Amino acid sequence: MGTQGFLFLIDRFTTAIGKLAAWLLMALMLLVCADVFARYVLNRPSQWGFELSTMMYGALFMLCGAYTLAQNGHVRGDFLYGSMKPRTQALLDLILYLLFFLPGIGALVFAGMDFASYSWSINERSSITANGPPLAPFKTVIPVAGALVLLQGVAEIVRCVVCLRTGEWPQRLNDVAEIDIVKTQLEQSAYVDEEARRAAIANVGDIDQAAHQRAGGLK
Numbered sequence: 001m002g003t004q005g006f007l008f009l010i011d012r013f014t015t016a017i018g019k020l021a022a023w024l025l026m027a028l029m030l031l032v033c034a035d036v037f038a039r040y041v042l043n044r045p046s047q048w049g050f051e052l053s054t055m056m057y058g059a060l061f062m063l064c065g066a067y068t069l070a071q072n073g074h075v076r077g078d079f080l081y082g083s084m085k086p087r088t089q090a091l092l093d094l095i096l097y098l099l100f101f102l103p104g105i106g107a108l109v110f111a112g113m114d115f116a117s118y119s120w121s122i123n124e125r126s127s128i129t130a131n132g133p134p135l136a137p138f139k140t141v142i143p144v145a146g147a148l149v150l151l152q153g154v155a156e157i158v159r160c161v162v163c164l165r166t167g168e169w170p171q172r173l174n175d176v177a178e179i180d181i182v183k184t185q186l187e188q189s190a191y192v193d194e195e196a197r198r199a200a201i202a203n204v205g206d207i208d209q210a211a212h213q214r215a216g217g218l219k
Contacts, residue, residue, distance in 0.1 A: 003162060004170055010155040011070045011173035014148055018067025024060040028053055047129045055138040062145035066152040071175055090163035097157050105150045112142030 035049030068074055081089060118124075119136040126132030162170050 003158065007155050007158060007170055008173050010151060014066040014070045014152045015173060015175055017148055018064045018070075021060055021063035021067075024056050024063075028056040028060070031056065047131075048133045051126050051128055051133050055133070059138060059141045059145075062141055063148070065145055066148035069149060069152045069156065070173065072172060085167075086163050086169055087167055090160040090169070094157065094160040094164070097153060097160065101153055102150075105146055105153060109143050109146040109150060112139070112146055116140040116143055 031049065031053055035046050035053070038049075039045040081092070084092070116136065116139045119139045124135045124139075126135055159170050
Protein backbone atom coordinates (compact mmCIF):
# COMPACT_ATOMS: atom_id res chain seq x y z
CA MET A 1 0.00 0.00 0.00
CA GLY A 2 1.38 3.39 -1.01
CA THR A 3 1.24 6.60 0.97
CA GLN A 4 -1.86 7.82 -0.87
CA GLY A 5 -3.62 4.50 -0.25
CA PHE A 6 -2.77 4.73 3.46
CA LEU A 7 -4.20 8.24 3.64
CA PHE A 8 -7.38 7.23 1.81
CA LEU A 9 -7.77 4.22 4.12
CA ILE A 10 -7.83 6.45 7.20
CA ASP A 11 -10.05 8.99 5.44
CA ARG A 12 -12.57 6.31 4.50
CA PHE A 13 -12.66 4.94 8.05
CA THR A 14 -13.19 8.30 9.78
CA THR A 15 -15.68 9.35 7.09
CA ALA A 16 -17.68 6.16 7.64
CA ILE A 17 -17.74 6.77 11.40
CA GLY A 18 -18.80 10.37 10.86
CA LYS A 19 -21.65 9.38 8.53
CA LEU A 20 -22.77 6.70 10.97
CA ALA A 21 -22.74 9.20 13.84
CA ALA A 22 -24.75 11.63 11.71
CA TRP A 23 -27.78 9.38 12.18
CA LEU A 24 -27.81 10.58 15.78
CA LEU A 25 -29.26 13.78 14.35
CA MET A 26 -32.39 11.89 13.26
CA ALA A 27 -32.68 10.21 16.65
CA LEU A 28 -32.20 13.58 18.33
CA MET A 29 -34.95 15.14 16.22
CA LEU A 30 -37.38 12.33 17.04
CA LEU A 31 -36.53 12.54 20.73
CA VAL A 32 -37.10 16.30 20.88
CA CYS A 33 -40.40 16.01 18.97
CA ALA A 34 -41.62 13.24 21.26
CA ASP A 35 -40.58 15.18 24.36
CA VAL A 36 -42.35 18.35 23.17
CA PHE A 37 -45.49 16.34 22.31
CA ALA A 38 -45.53 14.65 25.70
CA ARG A 39 -44.93 17.93 27.53
CA TYR A 40 -47.38 20.26 25.79
CA VAL A 41 -50.02 17.92 24.39
CA LEU A 42 -50.20 15.07 26.90
CA ASN A 43 -49.04 17.22 29.85
CA ARG A 44 -46.68 14.40 30.85
CA PRO A 45 -43.13 15.69 30.46
CA SER A 46 -40.41 13.04 30.40
CA GLN A 47 -37.67 13.02 33.01
CA TRP A 48 -34.87 12.00 30.68
CA GLY A 49 -35.77 13.90 27.52
CA PHE A 50 -33.66 17.01 28.02
CA GLU A 51 -30.63 15.14 29.33
CA LEU A 52 -30.69 12.50 26.61
CA SER A 53 -30.95 15.18 23.92
CA THR A 54 -27.91 16.93 25.41
CA MET A 55 -25.95 13.67 25.43
CA MET A 56 -26.93 12.86 21.85
CA TYR A 57 -25.85 16.29 20.64
CA GLY A 58 -22.56 16.01 22.53
CA ALA A 59 -21.89 12.56 21.10
CA LEU A 60 -22.71 13.77 17.58
CA PHE A 61 -20.39 16.75 17.99
CA MET A 62 -17.49 14.64 19.24
CA LEU A 63 -17.82 11.70 16.84
CA CYS A 64 -17.89 13.98 13.79
CA GLY A 65 -14.64 15.70 14.75
CA ALA A 66 -12.41 13.24 12.89
CA TYR A 67 -14.66 13.41 9.82
CA THR A 68 -14.43 17.21 9.81
CA LEU A 69 -10.64 17.00 10.05
CA ALA A 70 -10.56 14.52 7.17
CA GLN A 71 -12.54 17.00 5.04
CA ASN A 72 -10.27 19.89 6.12
CA GLY A 73 -13.36 21.59 7.49
CA HIS A 74 -12.09 23.00 10.79
CA VAL A 75 -11.80 26.77 11.15
CA ARG A 76 -8.43 28.34 10.38
CA GLY A 77 -7.09 31.85 9.65
CA ASP A 78 -7.33 31.62 5.87
CA PHE A 79 -6.53 35.31 5.36
CA LEU A 80 -2.90 34.46 6.22
CA TYR A 81 -2.74 30.72 5.62
CA GLY A 82 -4.28 30.84 2.14
CA SER A 83 -1.59 33.22 0.84
CA MET A 84 1.26 30.89 1.82
CA LYS A 85 2.97 28.42 -0.47
CA PRO A 86 2.11 24.72 0.07
CA ARG A 87 5.46 23.93 1.69
CA THR A 88 5.06 26.85 4.11
CA GLN A 89 1.53 25.70 4.94
CA ALA A 90 2.75 22.15 5.52
CA LEU A 91 5.60 23.31 7.77
CA LEU A 92 3.26 25.47 9.86
CA ASP A 93 0.71 22.66 10.13
CA LEU A 94 3.37 20.13 11.10
CA ILE A 95 4.71 22.36 13.87
CA LEU A 96 1.21 22.97 15.26
CA TYR A 97 0.31 19.27 15.07
CA LEU A 98 3.44 18.26 16.97
CA LEU A 99 3.35 21.03 19.58
CA PHE A 100 -0.37 21.30 20.31
CA PHE A 101 -2.49 18.70 18.54
CA LEU A 102 -0.76 15.47 19.59
CA PRO A 103 -0.28 16.43 23.29
CA GLY A 104 -3.78 17.89 23.56
CA ILE A 105 -5.67 15.05 21.90
CA GLY A 106 -3.46 12.47 23.64
CA ALA A 107 -4.36 14.01 27.00
CA LEU A 108 -8.04 13.98 26.01
CA VAL A 109 -7.89 10.26 25.21
CA PHE A 110 -6.16 9.27 28.44
CA ALA A 111 -8.29 11.51 30.64
CA GLY A 112 -11.43 10.32 28.85
CA MET A 113 -10.48 6.70 29.53
CA ASP A 114 -10.22 7.48 33.24
CA PHE A 115 -13.57 9.31 33.23
CA ALA A 116 -15.31 6.48 31.41
CA SER A 117 -13.73 3.73 33.52
CA TYR A 118 -14.69 5.40 36.78
CA SER A 119 -18.21 6.11 35.52
CA TRP A 120 -18.75 2.43 34.62
CA SER A 121 -17.31 1.25 37.95
CA ILE A 122 -19.77 3.28 40.05
CA ASN A 123 -22.70 3.03 37.63
CA GLU A 124 -22.79 6.82 37.52
CA ARG A 125 -26.09 8.53 36.77
CA SER A 126 -27.03 12.11 36.10
CA SER A 127 -27.97 14.13 39.19
CA ILE A 128 -30.01 16.76 37.34
CA THR A 129 -33.18 14.71 37.77
CA ALA A 130 -34.11 11.98 40.21
CA ASN A 131 -32.80 8.62 38.99
CA GLY A 132 -31.30 10.32 35.94
CA PRO A 133 -29.96 8.50 32.87
CA PRO A 134 -26.62 6.63 33.07
CA LEU A 135 -23.58 8.72 32.16
CA ALA A 136 -21.10 5.94 31.45
CA PRO A 137 -22.07 5.42 27.76
CA PHE A 138 -21.82 9.13 27.08
CA LYS A 139 -18.46 9.45 28.83
CA THR A 140 -17.17 6.48 26.83
CA VAL A 141 -17.66 8.54 23.68
CA ILE A 142 -14.96 10.95 24.89
CA PRO A 143 -11.94 8.61 24.50
CA VAL A 144 -13.43 6.96 21.41
CA ALA A 145 -13.90 10.30 19.65
CA GLY A 146 -10.46 11.44 20.79
CA ALA A 147 -8.86 8.28 19.39
CA LEU A 148 -10.59 8.86 16.03
CA VAL A 149 -9.34 12.45 15.87
CA LEU A 150 -5.86 11.25 16.83
CA LEU A 151 -5.94 8.66 14.05
CA GLN A 152 -6.96 11.26 11.49
CA GLY A 153 -4.29 13.55 12.89
CA VAL A 154 -1.67 10.93 12.01
CA ALA A 155 -2.92 11.06 8.42
CA GLU A 156 -2.70 14.86 8.44
CA ILE A 157 0.88 14.73 9.71
CA VAL A 158 1.76 12.33 6.89
CA ARG A 159 0.16 14.78 4.45
CA CYS A 160 2.37 17.55 5.80
CA VAL A 161 5.51 15.43 5.35
CA VAL A 162 4.53 14.51 1.79
CA CYS A 163 3.86 18.16 0.95
CA LEU A 164 7.24 19.19 2.36
CA ARG A 165 8.90 16.63 0.08
CA THR A 166 6.92 17.22 -3.10
CA GLY A 167 5.70 20.80 -2.78
CA GLU A 168 2.09 19.73 -3.36
CA TRP A 169 -0.67 18.61 -1.00
CA PRO A 170 -1.74 14.97 -1.38
CA GLN A 171 -5.28 14.28 -2.52
CA ARG A 172 -8.15 14.08 -0.06
CA LEU A 173 -11.13 11.79 -0.10
CA ASN A 174 -13.82 14.19 -1.32
CA ASP A 175 -17.29 13.96 0.16
CA VAL A 176 -20.39 16.14 0.17
CA ALA A 177 -20.02 19.93 0.02
CA GLU A 178 -22.27 22.71 1.25
CA ILE A 179 -24.78 23.88 -1.33
CA ASP A 180 -23.40 27.43 -1.44
CA ILE A 181 -19.93 26.09 -2.22
CA VAL A 182 -21.31 23.88 -4.99
CA LYS A 183 -23.27 26.82 -6.40
CA THR A 184 -20.18 29.03 -6.39
CA GLN A 185 -18.16 26.34 -8.17
CA LEU A 186 -20.87 25.94 -10.81
CA GLU A 187 -21.06 29.69 -11.34
CA GLN A 188 -17.30 29.91 -11.71
CA SER A 189 -17.34 26.99 -14.15
CA ALA A 190 -20.09 28.63 -16.19
CA TYR A 191 -18.13 31.89 -16.21
CA VAL A 192 -14.99 30.13 -17.41
CA ASP A 193 -16.95 28.31 -20.11
CA GLU A 194 -18.52 31.56 -21.31
CA GLU A 195 -15.16 33.26 -21.46
CA ALA A 196 -13.73 30.31 -23.37
CA ARG A 197 -16.66 30.46 -25.79
CA ARG A 198 -16.15 34.17 -26.40
CA ALA A 199 -12.42 33.68 -26.92
CA ALA A 200 -13.10 30.91 -29.40
CA ILE A 201 -15.59 33.09 -31.32
CA ALA A 202 -13.09 35.95 -31.44
CA ASN A 203 -10.39 33.57 -32.63
CA VAL A 204 -12.66 32.27 -35.40
CA GLY A 205 -13.42 35.85 -36.44
CA ASP A 206 -9.72 36.68 -36.66
CA ILE A 207 -9.07 33.58 -38.77
CA ASP A 208 -11.98 34.41 -41.07
CA GLN A 209 -10.79 38.00 -41.52
CA ALA A 210 -7.25 36.85 -42.27
CA ALA A 211 -8.59 34.40 -44.87
CA HIS A 212 -10.55 37.16 -46.62
CA GLN A 213 -7.50 39.42 -46.70
CA ARG A 214 -5.38 36.58 -48.12
CA ALA A 215 -8.01 35.87 -50.77
CA GLY A 216 -8.11 39.57 -51.74
CA GLY A 217 -4.36 39.62 -52.09
CA LEU A 218 -4.42 36.63 -54.39
CA LYS A 219 -6.86 38.40 -56.68
